Amino acid sequence: MTFVMGPALLFCPADRPERYLKAAERADAVILDLEDAVAPEDKQRARGAILAQLGAKGDVPELEPTRTIVRLNPAGTEEFEKDLHCLAHTPYRTVMLAKTEGAAQVQALEGFSVIALCETAAGIINAPAIAAEPNVVALMWGAEDLLASLGGTSSRNDDGGYRAVALHSRSAVLLAARAYGKEAIDSVYVNIPDLAGLASESRDAVASGFSSKACIHPNQVAVVRDAYAPSESEVVEANELLKAAASAGSGVFQFKGKMVDGPILKHAEATVRRSGARPVSGR
Template sequence: MTHPPFRFGPALLFCPADRPDRFAKALERADAVILDLEDAVAPDAKADARRAVAASALDPERVIVRLNPASSPEFAADVEMLAETPYRTVMLAKCEGTVDLVDLVDFEVVALCETARGVLAAEQVAAIPNVVALMWGAEDLVASLGGSSSRHDDGTYRGVATHARARVQLAAAAHGIAAIDTVHLDIADLVGQSAEARDAAALGFAATACIHPSQVDAVREAYRPADDRLEWARAVLAEASIQPGVFAFRGGMVDAPVLRQAEAIVRRRSRD
């Protein structure tokens, strides 16, 4: 079965679901808003958060609702509430296997693989027909390992985090769905945010999740191919139309993988 395309732009912005005063502004700033019923909401505010989501009137084509984990006591109420709304794209927190998705057949699902079990199950989860994307998460992953830090002192990710990132992206690509890169927790570090988003774009991630509006422009710019790269991509594709097979172009060899990379650059720029 063919998976539906990932229709959102590159900058996805989390917004606490118990802060309806921020919903419209978050959606205005980003390509899509993630209304977060999980970590951003205190346990005693979960019911109020569901009521706020149910009462909202946002464009359902640009809304993702993050649900509490399928193993949590809040999950059933989250799903019941959403059935009465127009929102049909959900992000399942701490997805750990296909059994977690059985109650979500009526939704497009972004599966958040952010525990050891979830990362190891990414390949099976990505094969489910209504899963449209996989996302990974570093902090819950490290917590599930009994660790205390996902990054080295210089800000780079530790090995297990980079492994999880790669495994989740490979699982998504193998099944033709999108991969979403995780959040950058240091809000003030826009240089680091930009570097990570540029790396994600270069590797083929479809989007990066943000936790603050100030990160959105940095992510968008990182995913936008530079003018010189766009010029090269268009030129090499034009050359390929008159030179079949492998050929030399501006001092480099061009074959089928290089042409697919050029096509990806043009596609990314066309989303502007």
């Protein structure tokens, strides 16, 4: 069973089963959240809701397992153990581990594909070791929990941009993920009405190399998808560049007055892939 990682991932509180299918229909994947989105007194009910939407034999879920992520409570907690007991009775095998801080925590999730959510100082510092674990498929970073773990009060400046420590952490998680060939997921944008700000941040995520961005409201999904979808002209130019490279042979060459080398060709290939097409072989 291969998990499908699209550009827009949508969180859904696990104690709101009436929202499950709506969230799955809106986004590329739904994240059933057993952690921050659920009050402590409602966590057992949330686990029950996940089980209740399975078929009579527990193997016919309403949600597609290949497009469903379950966010677990932090490792070492009693709630984490209860989450695992719940998942043992489901077909869901892609999990997001909240507040991942070390490789040993993901090693304990053998049999699951793990999205390691690095949202504490320890998680950021240990991101490379976490990314190196075979069952880790992606790394995500979390801004607000990170600043809370540092004793801070806000991840953003008054102008809406990230503070330096948040930007450093964002880059550190991206670099760690890509260094080990794993996917990288950008943090949520908590100012829900500010779709323009979300669009700008999503475009930066695309340009920087993040494969996905997490959303906390259905209205954010289309904005993220638009940022990840290249324009028709961008796809045409990328394919023209790749065809020119195939004709030019090896080495550096010029295309429309600009120097083109290996990294530029990879940028073009990434643009075509985001369009859903197969890139033309450049070399």
